[in-house]
Amino acid sequence: MNLFDPASLNSYLIIAAVLFSLGAYAIVSRRNAVSVLMGIELVLNATNVNLVAFSRFSTADLRGQLFAVFVIILAAAEAAVALAIILAIYHNFQTIDVNEIDSLRD
Amino acid sequence: MLRDLCLILCLPLAAFVIQLAIGRRLPRQGDFISIGAIFIGLALALKLFARTILGSGAELPYVWEFDYLTLGAFRITMGMWVDELTVCMLVVVTLVSSMVHLYSAGYMHGDPRYTRYFAYLSLFSFSMLGLVLAHNLIALYVFWELVGLTSYLLIGFWFEKHSASDAGKKAFLTTRVGDVGMFIGIMIVGWKIGDFTYQGVFSGIARGELVGPLLTACGIGLFLGAVGKSAQVPLHVWLPDAMEGPTPVSALIHAATMVAAGVYMVGRLYPVFNLEAFWVIALTGAVTAFIAATIAITATDIKKVLAYSTISQLGYMITGLGVGAFAAGLYHLWTHAFFKALLFLGAGSVIHALHSQELPEMGGLRRKMPITFATMLVATLAISGVPGFSGFFSKDAILAGSLAFGHAYGGIRYLPFALLIVSAGITAFYMFRLLFLAFAGEPRDHHKYEHAHESPRVMTIPLVVLAVMTVFSVGIPFVTDHWFAEKVRMPVLADYAAAGHDAADVPAGALVPEASGGHEAAAAGGHESAGGHGGTGGHGASHGPFAVTGEHEHAAHIPAMLASIAIAGLGIFLSYLTYGRRVISAAAWAGRLRPLYVLFKNKWFFDEIYQVLIVRTVLLVSALARLFDIYVIDALVNGAGKFGARLAWLAGGVDLLGVDGAVNGIAQSVIGLGRTVRHVQTGRLQNYVYGFMGILVLIVLAKMFL
Numbered sequence: 001m002n003l004f005d006p007a008s009l010n011s012y013l014i015i016a017a018v019l020f021s022l023g024a025y026a027i028v029s030r031r032n033a034v035s036v037l038m039g040i041e042l043v044l045n046a047t048n049v050n051l052v053a054f055s056r057f058s059t060a061d062l063r064g065q066l067f068a069v070f071v072i073i074l075a076a077a078e079a080a081v082a083l084a085i086i087l088a089i090y091h092n093f094q095t096i097d098v099n100e101i102d103s104l105r106d
Numbered sequence: 107m108l109r110d111l112c113l114i115l116c117l118p119l120a121a122f123v124i125q126l127a128i129g130r131r132l133p134r135q136g137d138f139i140s141i142g143a144i145f146i147g148l149a150l151a152l153k154l155f156a157r158t159i160l161g162s163g164a165e166l167p168y169v170w171e172f173d174y175l176t177l178g179a180f181r182i183t184m185g186m187w188v189d190e191l192t193v194c195m196l197v198v199v200t201l202v203s204s205m206v207h208l209y210s211a212g213y214m215h216g217d218p219r220y221t222r223y224f225a226y227l228s229l230f231s232f233s234m235l236g237l238v239l240a241h242n243l244i245a246l247y248v249f250w251e252l253v254g255l256t257s258y259l260l261i262g263f264w265f266e267k268h269s270a271s272d273a274g275k276k277a278f279l280t281t282r283v284g285d286v287g288m289f290i291g292i293m294i295v296g297w298k299i300g301d302f303t304y305q306g307v308f309s310g311i312a313r314g315e316l317v318g319p320l321l322t323a324c325g326i327g328l329f330l331g332a333v334g335k336s337a338q339v340p341l342h343v344w345l346p347d348a349m350e351g352p353t354p355v356s357a358l359i360h361a362a363t364m365v366a367a368g369v370y371m372v373g374r375l376y377p378v379f380n381l382e383a384f385w386v387i388a389l390t391g392a393v394t395a396f397i398a399a400t401i402a403i404t405a406t407d408i409k410k411v412l413a414y415s416t417i418s419q420l421g422y423m424i425t426g427l428g429v430g431a432f433a434a435g436l437y438h439l440w441t442h443a444f445f446k447a448l449l450f451l452g453a454g455s456v457i458h459a460l461h462s463q464e465l466p467e468m469g470g471l472r473r474k475m476p477i478t479f480a481t482m483l484v485a486t487l488a489i490s491g492v493p494g495f496s497g498f499f500s501k502d503a504i505l506a507g508s509l510a511f512g513h514a515y516g517g518i519r520y521l522p523f524a525l526l527i528v529s530a531g532i533t534a535f536y537m538f539r540l541l542f543l544a545f546a547g548e549p550r551d552h553h554k555y556e557h558a559h560e561s562p563r564v565m566t567i568p569l570v571v572l573a574v575m576t577v578f579s580v581g582i583p584f585v586t587d588h589w590f591a592e593k594v595r596m597p598v599l600a601d602y603a604a605a606g607h608d609a610a611d612v613p614a615g616a617l618v619p620e621a622s623g624g625h626e627a628a629a630a631g632g633h634e635s636a637g638g639h640g641g642t643g644g645h646g647a648s649h650g651p652f653a654v655t656g657e658h659e660h661a662a663h664i665p666a667m668l669a670s671i672a673i674a675g676l677g678i679f680l681s682y683l684t685y686g687r688r689v690i691s692a693a694a695w696a697g698r699l700r701p702l703y704v705l706f707k708n709k710w711f712f713d714e715i716y717q718v719l720i721v722r723t724v725l726l727v728s729a730l731a732r733l734f735d736i737y738v739i740d741a742l743v744n745g746a747g748k749f750g751a752r753l754a755w756l757a758g759g760v761d762l763l764g765v766d767g768a769v770n771g772i773a774q775s776v777i778g779l780g781r782t783v784r785h786v787q788t789g790r791l792q793n794y795v796y797g798f799m800g801i802l803v804l805i806v807l808a809k810m811f812l
Contacts, residue, residue, distance in 0.1 A: 024799065027792070027795055028792050028795050028796060028799070029792075036792075098790070098791055098792060099790060099792075102788065102789030102790055103789065
């Protein structure tokens with residue numbers, strides 16, 4: 001069985017895993033809050049790929065794809081709210097470096 | 107009747123309260139209140155006397171009582187019991203007391219505590235009247251102690267003088283010794299009979315509820331109270347010292363009334379005593395009469411002579427009661443009260459004039475103080491037993507009674523008579539010695555003599571009144587002198603036995619002693635003694651102990667009277683030779699009879715013996731007790747304290763280290779844990795993300811391989 005066969009499920013899952021890893025890496029390594037936000041977007045899209053792929057290969061109905069649409073809408077709303085939060089943080093701290101913003105520490 | 111009695115009793119009490127509250131602000135410092143109260147009492151008492159003794163006496167005995175304390179079936183009642191004896195006592199107390207009140211207005215004039223003095227006198231009058239009117243042992247005991255209290259207050263009236271305050275304490279403590287005995291007697295009565303009223307006690311004894319040795323013990327216990335109060339040997343030592351009080355007080359309390367309370371009590375409780383107790387009573391009285399008389403010979407203080415004379419005469423009364431001459435003993439109380447009060451007031455008059463009490467500093471005062479001299483002469487004749495004066499009748503009756511007692515029982519039972527007849531001679535001797543030394547001859551201290559003067563009228567009037575009473579208290583001498591024995595009769599137990607089971611249910615009249623066989627015997631005694639004696643009649647054949655004595659009474663009268671007159675005459679004659687004519691030298695005879703003189707002069711060494719036996723012993727015991735206290739009690743107490751302190755110290759350690767340590771340790775460890783854990787929370791989001799990604803990986807790995 002070919003691991004990278006374009007017609008098989010595996011190739012989709014591998015792409016999703018790579019996307020997830022990149023997103024997660026961006027979340028934990030970037031210091032810019034906007035970059036972290038972009039990492040989150042990557043993770044969400046990796047999930048979307050998974051959902052669509054499982055939907056295509058496992059069942060006849062469209063429940064998986066429906067979930068993907070929900071996630072996209074949710075991601076849009078989340079991006080809007082997150083950017084607003086980042087703006088507010090910038091107003092307060094004059095920076096958006098996540099390492100600087102640690103006033104929740106004891 | 108009841109109203110009069112209540113007034114007699116309560117007016118002095120009211121006077122006392124008023125004096126105490128506002129006396130000092132009243133004119134004359136309020137003395138007229140006390141004097142007025144007692145004079146009203148005197149008038150009412152005389153009215154009562156006229157109605158009962160001189161009149162028919164049908165309303166006697168009069169009993170009035172009310173429930174004072176009810177404890178289930180046990181009742182204590184309070185009330186009054188008035189019979190002929192009570193009426194006579196009321197007259198004695200109010201008459202002497204009113205005379206003393208009047209006299210005091212002169213004698214105590216200008217004293218800084220004048221008001222308080224009269225307040226005390228009123229309190230005493232109230233207490234004494236209450237004692238006389240009491241109808242049960244409890245009330246008797248209460249008033250008994252009250253007169254003791256007033257006696258203490260008045261002896262120590264001039265308490266700035268150390269000797270006076272000491273004498274007050276001595277009197278109080280000495281009489282308390284006797285009162286303990288009396289209390290035991292009362293408790294025996296309460297235990298065996300359970301009723302404290304006189305009638306209840308008598309009917310209880312008549313029913314045989316208290317017999318044998320216990321009855322003897324009860325009688326002797328009650329008599330001990332009289333020994334203390336009436337200054338009988340061996341508790342007589344307080345009375346001479348009590349002369350530290352003001353002289354009118356000595357006349358009222360320590361001669362006429364309070365000291366006679368013991369005699370009155372023995373007479374009142376007559377049926378309680380059995381033959382053994384009576385023998386103790388008779389012997390005590392006779393020994394007292396003799397010892398006190400001998401001491402009086404050598405005393406030089408005029409009041410001390412009279413004090414010992416009082417003790418001696420009280421001994422006579424006690425002996426009279428002890429030998430069964432009931433009426434005679436109480437008759438002597440009646441006559442003695444007047445002439446002894448007179449003697450004391452006369453002595454007070456002398457002291458007032460001379461400012462000295464020493465007989466050797468007096469002399470020749472008859473010219474300066476004629477009224478005092480005349481009245482004291484009357485009293486001296488009376489106490490010496492010269493025929494025609496009151497003392498003669500009563501003393502003779504006692505002598506006859508004691509002689510009859512000797513005839514009846516023989517042997518050693520003649521001893522009371524022998525002691526009394528010798529004492530009678532000594533009495534005449536020392537009383538005339540006093541009279542000669544004070545009033546006759548030439549003045550020995552000219553300076554004092556020059557300043558002497560007759561006392562003011564307020565003081566001489568009481569003297570005259572009492573002198574009249576000294577002669578006529580017996581009625582008309584040789585004619586009606588036996589009225590007392592006819593009126594005051596010995597209580598006869600048989601009547602109480604007949605009185606039924608519950609005395610309270612019987613009408614008062616049934617309890618009259620004269621109701622039965624005693625009546626004839628008493629009347630007969632009165633007739634027999636018509637020849638000139640107060641008579642020892644009155645004890646009926648039904649009174650057990652003296653059934654025998656009665657038969658010998660008739661035989662005893664004439665010899666006793668002759669012996670009495672003879673020995674009194676001898677005493678007076680010797681006294682005249684020694685102190686009047688000075689033919690016999692007193693000093694020479696004192697030298698010749700040196701041992702006796704030393705013995706008498708030192709009052710038979712009673713005080714010294716008590717000093718050694720009692721005071722030293724008490725001090726020694728208290729010293730030992732002190733050592734015991736320090737080395738045993740204190741050591742125990744301190745040991746307990748120290749042990750407690752140690753224990754507390756240990757407990758403190760446990761508390762500090764154990765309990766506090768545990769509590770603080772828990773808190774400290776929680777704090778330490780918090781310090782460690784806080785480092786996890788960095789505040790950096792990305793660290794948290796590391797955290798939960800790591801945990802996620804761990805979970806996935808665990809899921810894959812486990």
